[in-house]
Amino acid sequence: MTVIVTGGAGFIGANFVFHMLAAYPSYRVICVDKLTYAGNLSTLKDVMGNSNFRFVKLDICDREGMYKLFKEEKPDIVINFAAESHVDRSIENPEIFLQTNILGTQVLMDACRKYGIQRYHQVSTDEVYGDLPLDRPDLFFTEETPIHTSSPYSSSKAGADLLVLAYHRTYELPVTISRCSNNYGPYHFPEKLIPLMIANALADKPLPVYGEGLNVRDWLYVEDHCRAIDLIIHKGRVGEVYNVGGHNEMKNIDIVKLICKELGKPESLITHVEDRKGHDMRYAIDPTKIHNELGWLPETKFADGIKKTIQWYLDNKDWWEEIISGEYQNYYKKMYGERELISIG
Numbered sequence: 149m150t151v152i153v154t155g156g157a158g159f160i161g162a163n164f165v166f167h168m169l170a171a172y173p174s175y176r177v178i179c180v181d182k183l184t185y186a187g188n189l190s191t192l193k194d195v196m197g198n199s200n201f202r203f204v205k206l207d208i209c210d211r212e213g214m215y216k217l218f219k220e221e222k223p224d225i226v227i228n229f230a231a232e233s234h235v236d237r238s239i240e241n242p243e244i245f246l247q248t249n250i251l252g253t254q255v256l257m258d259a260c261r262k263y264g265i266q267r268y269h270q271v272s273t274d275e276v277y278g279d280l281p282l283d284r285p286d287l288f289f290t291e292e293t294p295i296h297t298s299s300p301y302s303s304s305k306a307g308a309d310l311l312v313l314a315y316h317r318t319y320e321l322p323v324t325i326s327r328c329s330n331n332y333g334p335y336h337f338p339e340k341l342i343p344l345m346i347a348n349a350l351a352d353k354p355l356p357v358y359g360e361g362l363n364v365r366d367w368l369y370v371e372d373h374c375r376a377i378d379l380i381i382h383k384g385r386v387g388e389v390y391n392v393g394g395h396n397e398m399k400n401i402d403i404v405k406l407i408c409k410e411l412g413k414p415e416s417l418i419t420h421v422e423d424r425k426g427h428d429m430r431y432a433i434d435p436t437k438i439h440n441e442l443g444w445l446p447e448t449k450f451a452d453g454i455k456k457t458i459q460w461y462l463d464n465k466d467w468w469e470e471i472i473s474g475e476y477q478n479y480y481k482k483m484y485g486e487r488e489l490i491s492i493g
């Protein structure tokens with residue numbers, strides 16, 4: 149099997165690359181990544197020498213480059229993690245979100261149609277369902293919940309999902325979609341809530357909580373998400389959407405307080421700042437379908453996962469300090485020069 153993983157130098161994509169190489173030693177895994185500010189090649193350094201792994205620096209919107217790669221590698225499965233993923237950035241500049249998240253998805257699926265694949269999997273998000281009110285804890289997102297987006301980010305992901313389902317109906321492309329809740333764990337880019345708070349707390353910097361911090365997110369350890377995608381690409385039904393989440397709802401403020409406690413830092417570092425525009429109140433996934441059909445259940449409890457994650461950030465300061473300093477962006481040049489750029493695209 150040859151598997152293309154797009155966005156594999158980012159947070160979840162990299163964890164998925166590690167998962168696949170460990171779980172399927174006979175598979176060839178090709179990571180395609182543009183290395184935007186969110187991509188960090190040093191994350192993949194431990195697998196660079198693996199003969200079953202190849203890294204290709206490429207924009208998923210680059211049709212010519214993608215076709216060339218598909219022709220060369222003849223992938224069996226394509227899993228699309230590549231995306232602009234930060235809600236706050238989408239509020240500042242929506243355009244790149246529409247380009248990468250929607251048009252990039254289209255290019256990938258056109259390549260799949262042209263060269264033929266067994267499965268195209270779209271990594272989507274629970275944010276396509278919009279939000280739930282805080283005073284209705286009985287409500288959850290199911291796969292039938294209407295798409296009702298709030299931010300340019302979630303709108304672009306929803307647009308891509310609709311296109312994926314249209315390619316299935318119109319061209320019979322064998323697709324699946326997963327819509328997962330918020331992930332946390334190793335290699336999470338330090339602009340997102342949990343790693344940002346850990347990094348700031350360690351530096352005794354203010355911890356910027358948007359508004360009152362009462363917004364609720366449904367947190368899932370990244371490895372549990374990777375196992376869910378593994379099951380869906382191998383056993384999931386074509387044309388189906390699967391929600392992924394572990395019933396782990398937490399208020400932002402409680403997470404920040406927990407991080408302070410674990411790191412022995414004072415809660416006085418918490419600083420309430422202006423709220424995010426259009427800020428979603430609550431996300432909560434009903435994972436019944438993936439549980440019943442594929443037997444998926446989360447393995448890591450939040451209490452353990454957050455401890456493991458904090459320990460990882462303590463043990464891997466170099467990784468995130470290089471991101472904060474900007475040094476990580478020189479890593480590709482040091483490692484590759486212009487080699488891959490010439491061979492593809």
Ligand code: NAD
Pocket residue numbers: 154155156157158159160161180181182183184185186187188206207208209228229230231232233234248252271272273274305327328329330331332337
């Ligand atoms: P991330 O921002 O950490 O990583 C995204 C990766 O995609 C980066 O390596 C970046 O360089 C790459 N990329 C961006 N534009 C590209 C392009 N045009 N061509 C090729 N590569 C490109 O994101 P993440 O948190 O790992 O999220 C991965 C996927 O999972 C996204 O599709 C996101 O919508 C989805 N998702 C994320 C979460 C979460 O909590 N992080 C939850 C549910 C779904």
Ligand code: TYD
Pocket residue numbers: 234235236330339340341342344356357358359361363364365400424
């Ligand atoms: P984030 O990690 O950006 O994920 P998403 O917006 O996709 O859920 O944010 C998680 C929650 O934390 C969200 O409610 C916004 C909030 N937040 C803060 O309060 N302060 C911050 O500095 C950040 C980055 C997020």
